Amino acid sequence: MTSFATPGQVLGNLSAYLPGAGTHVTENTIHASLAGPIVTSPPATKSSKPTLSIVKSSASISDATLPEVGSVVLARVLRVQPRQLNSSILAVNPSLSTITSYTSATDDETQFQAVLRKEDVRAFEKDKVVMNEMFRVGDIVKAVVISLGDERNYYISTAGNDYGVIIARSQAGNPMVPTSWKEMRDTITGKAETRKVAKPA
Known part of the structure; x- marks a missing residue:
């Protein structure tokens, strides 16, 4: 998985991850809602899943976006x-x-x-x-x-x-x-x- 996401980019599937801040879900797929670094947070409990989030920061803006x-x-x-x-x-x-x-x-x-x-x-x-x-x-x-x-x-x-x-x-x-x-x-x-x-x- 790339370390920097652009809006609409596929990040993962609900079967393996939970959607976090800066993401949205289409059917069972997690997409980025904004541009920024991708952060994978560890599961909160043993039965839970890692969480995918996008960090919103002015320093993360890419010239390409x-x-x-x-x-x-x-x-x-x-x-x-x-x-x-x-x-x-x-x-x-x-x-x-x-x-x-x-x-x-x-x-x-x-x-x-x-x-x-x-x-x-x-x-x-x-x-x-x-x-x-x-x-x-x-x-x-x-x-x-x-x-x-x-x-x-x-x-x-x-x-x-x-x-x-x-x-x-x-x-x-x-x-x-x-x-x-x-x-x-x-x-x-x-x-x-x-x-x-x-x-x-």
Whole structure:
């Protein structure tokens, strides 16, 4: 096992390990939720299992994980306002397996913050964009970095068919699937909700 993990990386199986801080579980597989050194803690009791954790530290940030202009990122929406939304970047230049792993991600520990402005949501009819009809808190968005911004935030864009919401839950809390470029549907109730949907990979 490598000593440094990147978001989405497979760390181990529940049959051999327990998930710790900085990880999440998809089915029976433990994945990293953030970048950092992998720590294996010994079992607490003889009948227990070792625990896999990721240490979150500014000193652990690898240059390879830093977003740059042109980087594709996955970001979790934290707050939606009329002119912009705020998000946390979960992964930089993610692979398909990384994107899939975030279906069950719940860990909000992230290293980078990003802002998506109203004018950067789409390439057409920018003045008609209504932010809370495009995104909701908790959505996982695929976007591209367009500016390094200030010392606190990167600026991202979802203009383009490949960018937008890839994972979302309905107001009822159920998983949703895309039905068009501007709509997703609750898999349990069948109720539709508006989103700026990314084209499936």
